Amino acid sequence: MSIIASHLSEVKASAVSLITARANQLEREGRTIIKLSAGEPDFGTPDHVKMAGIKAIAEGKTQYPLVQGVFELREAVCRKLERDNGLTYTPEEIVVGCGCKQVLFNAFAATLNPGDEVILPTPYFISYPSMVSINRGVPVFVNTRRENGFKLTPEDLENAITPRTKWLLLNSPGNPSGCVYDETDFKALAEVLRKHPDVWILCDDIYEYLIYDDARFVTLAQVAPDLKGRTLVVNGLSKAYAMTGWRVGYGAGPVELIKTMFKIQSQSTSGTASISQWASVTA
DSSP, rough: OOOOOOOGGTTOOHHHHHHHHHHHHHHHOOOOOOOOOSSOOOOOOHHHHHHHHHHHHTOOOOSSOOOOHHHHHHHHHHHHHHHHHOOOOOOGGEESSSHHHHHHHHEEEEEETTOEEEEEEEETTTHHHHHHHHTEEEEEEEEEGGTTHHHHHHHHHHHOTTEEEEEEEEEEEEETTTOOOOOOHHHHHHHHHHHHHHHEEEETTTTOOOOOOOOOOHHHHHHHHGGGEEEEEEETTTTTTOOOOOEEEEEEHHHHHHHHHHHHTTTTOOSSSSHHHHHHHOO
16 A cells, blocks of 8 residues: 555646756756746845845844734735735735745645635646645636637636636736736626635736736736635735745735634644745835
8 A cells, every 4th residue: 555645646746846956957067057947037136125134133033933924024915915906904814825835725725625626727837736636626627718818708717617616716917828817807707706606716916016018917806896705815025026035925815714724834834934024024
């Protein structure tokens, strides 16, 4: 009998991680490599943010942090969400994790029962299906089309929803498609979601600030505030502030969900490094 849990037999290590590891190995061998795997800004963390991390070390802010995130950072997240997205949250509705991926993973761990379905528009970030499968859920892939800008349509969403649907995961700006949902797109999807009150919405907004031309970022809860009570907004510091290695992400959502994600995190990582969190307050 294998020591490995049977439901993990189809789960593979992140291809992004494997490609990055291979590229690093080739660099050590003297090869010149252009890396197109991980979403890494081509500039370093801003100096004032790095200095905030150094200052935190000098001031002895190196003990175990609060699992949910230091209060000052959760306050800063609330200010950011209100200022940039028109969304009002309290620090109790915020949880800080070791990057956006952990927050997403914890959300699935907190909510999925065996067989629950998560709708994933394609193309999708490569880790989404495995996160769902590890937590005994079922990824449901909905193909988007080039002529629609690789966006999920209301008709395709309606057809994908079943009595087992637990989450719809929306990633805008999209990785890897680059699609950006606008207010009209989200309003149309919201009309469908209002007919299905048991379906929750997970918005992965990590690429919020990587916007070009005349595109404008919005998140679904901003456009459809009546759905905010069953929406988890996930974002982080990696892309916007060139802090990929600091590993800071956050989720904003209903208290019951946030408390359960906090409970899971308390039994795994126990939270993000204190130094990273204090640097993030400055960012």
